[in-house]
Amino acid sequence: MIKFVISKTAVLALIVSAVPALAGNMEPASVRNCTWCHGASAQGYAPAPRLAGQRAQYTENQLLSFRAHTRDNPFSKQYMWGAVANLNPNSARYLAVYFSKQIPKSADDGNKDRVATGKTLYQDGNPEANTVSCAVCHGPNAEGTRDIPRLAGLSYYYLKRKLAQWGEGYHAAAKAPMPRIASKLSANEIETLASYLSFVK
Amino acid sequence: MKVINMRSVLPAAILAIVFGAAGRAESAGSSLQAKIEYCTTCHGVSGQGYHAFYPIPRLAGQQTQYIENQLLAYIEHRRENRYMYSVAHVLSPATRTALANHFSKLNPKPLGGASKQLVATGKKIYEDGIPETNVPACMACHGAEAKGQDAIPRLAGQLNDYIINKLVNWNKERGQVPSKPDISAIMLPTSHNLTKAQVAAVAAYVGHLQ
Numbered sequence: 001m002i003k004f005v006i007s008k009t010a011v012l013a014l015i016v017s018a019v020p021a022l023a024g025n026m027e028p029a030s031v032r033n034c035t036w037c038h039g040a041s042a043q044g045y046a047p048a049p050r051l052a053g054q055r056a057q058y059t060e061n062q063l064l065s066f067r068a069h070t071r072d073n074p075f076s077k078q079y080m081w082g083a084v085a086n087l088n089p090n091s092a093r094y095l096a097v098y099f100s101k102q103i104p105k106s107a108d109d110g111n112k113d114r115v116a117t118g119k120t121l122y123q124d125g126n127p128e129a130n131t132v133s134c135a136v137c138h139g140p141n142a143e144g145t146r147d148i149p150r151l152a153g154l155s156y157y158y159l160k161r162k163l164a165q166w167g168e169g170y171h172a173a174a175k176a177p178m179p180r181i182a183s184k185l186s187a188n189e190i191e192t193l194a195s196y197l198s199f200v201k
Numbered sequence: 202m203k204v205i206n207m208r209s210v211l212p213a214a215i216l217a218i219v220f221g222a223a224g225r226a227e228s229a230g231s232s233l234q235a236k237i238e239y240c241t242t243c244h245g246v247s248g249q250g251y252h253a254f255y256p257i258p259r260l261a262g263q264q265t266q267y268i269e270n271q272l273l274a275y276i277e278h279r280r281e282n283r284y285m286y287s288v289a290h291v292l293s294p295a296t297r298t299a300l301a302n303h304f305s306k307l308n309p310k311p312l313g314g315a316s317k318q319l320v321a322t323g324k325k326i327y328e329d330g331i332p333e334t335n336v337p338a339c340m341a342c343h344g345a346e347a348k349g350q351d352a353i354p355r356l357a358g359q360l361n362d363y364i365i366n367k368l369v370n371w372n373k374e375r376g377q378v379p380s381k382p383d384i385s386a387i388m389l390p391t392s393h394n395l396t397k398a399q400v401a402a403v404a405a406y407v408g409h410l411q
Contacts, residue, residue: 124287130239133284137243137253145254177242 053104118196323406
């Protein structure tokens with residue numbers, strides 16, 4: 001156990017110290033500053049979402065959105081605005097790429113009875129109610145692409161909160177389509193989607 | 202289980218009464234507007250297309266008849282796409298026509314983004330075809346400005362990765378009901394005879410046309 005902890009810390013130290021050497025005057029991007037809250041292996045912890053396996057461009061954009069105060073929900077204001085206040089764009093990119101390469105797990109914390117209906121809603125939307133398919137943008141396995149986030153295996157509580165908050169008028173990025181899409185979802189549909197996605201590997 | 206069924210039947214019945222009472226004439230305009238907004242969620246607010254997990258095509262300036270034909274092709278599974286089947290199968294013929302009319306009249310700038318280096322090669326293929334492999338000039342059907350006509354689609358300003366995706370997968374997506382052959386068969390030999398590099402060049406060329 002001690003060996004494991006030491007070697008992990010050593011790897012982190014190496015990564016962190018290697019950055020300035022590679023990128024000239026770039027300040028060290030401290031992975032540990034993120035993992036205090038997002039979990040030691042970046043799998044998410046309490047309200048802080050999983051970063052492991054997330055699309056690099058998405059994470060980078062979010063870091064910049066926190067800095068610009070565009071992403072404005074209460075936890076963002078409370079934690080992330082301060083956390084990124086002194087983060088330069090190079091460090092944001094470095095951290096985003098670093099976390100994208102960590103292997104994600106799945107939270108598996110939703111309501112299992114809702115998986116089948118959640119999958120249908122995720123894939124096909126609800127055309128009668130003008131609710132779009134999630135899969136068209138987020139991918140058939142919720143893997144995300146480029147600046148469109150991976151949703152697979154994020155925690156039920158995080159997904160549910162985010163989907164509800166868009167309907168309440170909070171934003172993730174300027175001109176992002178999600179507030180418009182999520183405001184059409186009922187509480188029941190949000191429960192179903194969040195449950196399903198928490199189990200996707 | 203019976204209780205659940207009763208519960209789901211009741212709200213449906215109430216909704217039916219509410220909608221019936223509201224009157225069709227009054228609600229027709231607003232429901233079309235809601236449907237347009239639903240389309241633009243993925244196809245872009247001006248129908249300019251969108252780079253999602255899949256490239257979502259530009260609808261702006263598209264031929265009305267082409268859009269109507271494609272919506273019907275999704276419904277009849279001649280064109281295979283589960284997302285667009287889901288979207289299209291609830292649309293009435295009148296709504297399909299109204300949506301096609303709406304998007305045909307829009308004219309935003311192309312999204313662009315394709316390599317400019319490929320444009321010259323693409324233009325040559327588009328205008329002259331490739332005699333060696335019996336590829337006809339695209340221009341012959343799609344027009345000198347790639348605006349299309351009637352059932353033949355506009356290609357001008359289309360997302361280049363969408364065009365690549367369609368040409369590469371033509372035989373897997375189009376004409377999927379052998380007993381109901383459609384106009385998509387015209388493209389089959391052409392798509393088959395184009396190399397990937399040639400497809401990319403044509404896509405880059407038409408993608409930047411306004």
